[in-house]
Amino acid sequence: MTTTTKPTYEQVVKERRSIRVYDPEVKISKQEMHELLEEATLAPSSLNLQPWRFLVIESEEGKETLKGLAKFNQRQVETSAAVIAVFVDMQSVETTQEIYDLAVEKGVMPADVRDRQVPAIQGMLKDIPKERLKTMNFLDAGLAAMQIMLSAQARGYATNPIGGFDKDHIAEAYGLDKERFEAVMLISIGKAAEVGYQSVRLPIDDLAKWV
Amino acid sequence: MTTTTKPTYEQVVKERRSIRVYDPEVKISKQEMHELLEEATLAPSSLNLQPWRFLVIESEEGKETLKGLAKFNQRQVETSAAVIAVFVDMQSVETTQEIYDLAVEKGVMPADVRDRQVPAIQGMLKDIPKERLKTMNFLDAGLAAMQIMLSAQARGYATNPIGGFDKDHIAEAYGLDKERFEAVMLISIGKAAEVGYQSVRLPIDDLAKWV
Numbered sequence A, B: 001m002t003t004t005t006k007p008t009y010e011q012v013v014k015e016r017r018s019i020r021v022y023d024p025e026v027k028i029s030k031q032e033m034h035e036l037l038e039e040a041t042l043a044p045s046s047l048n049l050q051p052w053r054f055l056v057i058e059s060e061e062g063k064e065t066l067k068g069l070a071k072f073n074q075r076q077v078e079t080s081a082a083v084i085a086v087f088v089d090m091q092s093v094e095t096t097q098e099i100y101d102l103a104v105e106k107g108v109m110p111a112d113v114r115d116r117q118v119p120a121i122q123g124m125l126k127d128i129p130k131e132r133l134k135t136m137n138f139l140d141a142g143l144a145a146m147q148i149m150l151s152a153q154a155r156g157y158a159t160n161p162i163g164g165f166d167k168d169h170i171a172e173a174y175g176l177d178k179e180r181f182e183a184v185m186l187i188s189i190g191k192a193a194e195v196g197y198q199s200v201r202l203p204i205d206d207l208a209k210w211v
Helices: A009-015 A030-040 A060-069 A071-079 A096-105 A111-127 A130-154 B009-015 B030-040 B060-067 B071-079 B096-105 B111-127 B130-154
Strands: A052-057 A082-089 A158-162 A181-190 A208-210 B052-057 B082-089 B158-162 B181-190 B208-210
Touching: A009 A130, A009 B009, A009 B030, A009 B130, A030 A052, A030 A130, A030 B009, A030 B208, A052 A060, A052 A130, A060 A071, A060 A082, A071 A158, A071 A181, A082 A130, A096 A111, A130 A158, A130 A181, A130 B009, A130 B130, A208 B030, B009 B130, B030 B052, B030 B130, B052 B060, B052 B130, B060 B071, B060 B082, B071 B158, B071 B181, B082 B130, B096 B111, B130 B158, B130 B181
Parallel strands: A052 B208, A208 B052
Antiparallel strands: A052 A082, A082 A181, A158 A181, B052 B082, B082 B181, B158 B181
């Protein structure tokens, strides 16, 4: 009998650090990546709209395109198993009905609650100023992105969150509607081939106040 | 000999759900909350600027103020051990030097790297359009907020992320400069006194594409 020891939450959260060089021989199967994303997208989101969208960039061609868009992060692009490009859907009004239908179908929401909530949410999404929707979506994307990094760490992979890339051109470079899908961040993922460096954090007394 | 079994990452991420009613008798000590926030703020952030700031609202007076600001979430305010109000510091240019000095002091960054990076980052922060800085900060706040919810879960507490509150008045209600500190979300935290309901997630094939 073999037992697989799964890491504790504390290990995962404390051992994660940004890793920029990976073992290029180590790939992540589509099934494993699927499971990882399924776990990570258990993150909560505003009104459960799940506005996050992902490109899993792993083919030679996909990475070649990315090289031109992430000029200062070539090592991550070249050596990682994949780079996950995180976008937000600025038209989540289009998926509201589908999500709430799914909740009714799965038996976790009464149909009359759905029938009241869907038009209210759609109305709100149509009226909300674009910049407010964008900050709401970026916040939600941050929730899911954090769980992607942790879910990778828990599976023995390392990650690097990347903010410096060509956000204005990545959507169309991969055939996405750039008006609808706004680029948020890249997350490289793979088997670590460096130790990574420690980084500092501000003391809690500088960040938090009890009231 | 007693051993404390710490939950696995998988348990924590899969068992977290939004809980709106808590046992009002259960409080969280300042020390435990401090440790929880210290762990959660191991989250990465853009340029390591850690723009997140927190109010831990737990006193009777603090909660009384919050009741007027979170009218649709009275149960969470009343029964939780605390509500953590998450803000972003829109003037993180002010803390850049402190963070990078700390890195040099702790021996994780050479002084010459700091001396090149600090003015470059400060220049960028002064030039960046406010809306772009805001989305960057909200994304970073999402990373830390997710770890707050998970670090709470790992300690046996439940949470509820709350987006519906008076974001325009909460800073000044607690004496913060509202031009500098923008409200992001509330997170109620406490010992669960309800099971909570399941919510659905979109299938990964709707959210992700392999390229």
